[in-house]
Amino acid sequence: MAEKNILVVDDEEQPRSMMEKILSSKNGDWQVDVAFSEAEAKDKTDNKHYHVIVTDMKMENDESGLAVLKYAKEKNESTEVIVITAYPRIKNADYAMGLKAFGYVSKLDDDAYLLMCEKVEKALSGQHDFDVFLCHNSEDKKNIKAIGKILKKNEIWPWLDEWELRPGVDWIDVLEEQIENIRMVAVFAGENGIGPWQLKEIKAVLNVFEEKEKEIIPVILPHCCKEPDFPVFIRSKQRVDFCNIDPYPMAELIYGITKRRVKNIFIP
Numbered sequence: 001m002a003e004k005n006i007l008v009v010d011d012e013e014q015p016r017s018m019m020e021k022i023l024s025s026k027n028g029d030w031q032v033d034v035a036f037s038e039a040e041a042k043d044k045t046d047n048k049h050y051h052v053i054v055t056d057m058k059m060e061n062d063e064s065g066l067a068v069l070k071y072a073k074e075k076n077e078s079t080e081v082i083v084i085t086a087y088p089r090i091k092n093a094d095y096a097m098g099l100k101a102f103g104y105v106s107k108l109d110d111d112a113y114l115l116m117c118e119k120v121e122k123a124l125s126g127q128h129d130f131d132v133f134l135c136h137n138s139e140d141k142k143n144i145k146a147i148g149k150i151l152k153k154n155e156i157w158p159w160l161d162e163w164e165l166r167p168g169v170d171w172i173d174v175l176e177e178q179i180e181n182i183r184m185v186a187v188f189a190g191e192n193g194i195g196p197w198q199l200k201e202i203k204a205v206l207n208v209f210e211e212k213e214k215e216i217i218p219v220i221l222p223h224c225c226k227e228p229d230f231p232v233f234i235r236s237k238q239r240v241d242f243c244n245i246d247p248y249p250m251a252e253l254i255y256g257i258t259k260r261r262v263k264n265i266f267i268p
Contacts, residue, residue, distance in 0.1 A: 004124050008034045009041040009055035009068055022113050038063035042071050050079055052123045057085035069099050080123035106155050130159040132257050136188040137195030143221050153266040184214055189228030190221030217256045
């Protein structure tokens, strides 16, 4: 296997050394370099091609990991950049993703180093960094966007049509392309039931599900007064029910997506 070059950028010694150690021990083909500043990171990028850069968002002397991200992408579009931060904000995450960051990890997460490692592996394998596709009735858009924002706040990246599609494109074509690279699907049903457009989405999901064996999570939204008419192949699956408060539905949805129980859920 060909060697993969990784650059870790952080002005703090402890997290920088920890990330270097973890990544170096993860795979013998990963060549890990470190930089302690934005300036050093840019200098190293000028002299060596890095497949992945993991950079802290805020550093001393107003230096910024976002500047490293922008510089690296201008230098070589194929370089994937993962941003880490102790100050998670949705607007920061959105801005980083707007600059074509591959992913965004909070240092506050108990599994921060594990998440960072997973994202590096995804970046090196060419997988797109969306965790879950939010399949929904357009009538429920407000609820879905609220759930999507909470997922983002907790470092889970949803694919939502309104956030990912540019005007003028055929959404079903884009969906069929993107869903190949999305790990799982959450199918939502609310008081408005399963919508006609949503049925088309589900058919596209089903085709990929049969071929790739992707997981599907049925989700009941708040104020759903009757049993949702989920497609037959979904009905036997364990569902998340936002009409109940115990167990906490947001925690259950995050558990279903990440396969990890979380102690705290960040709310935007």
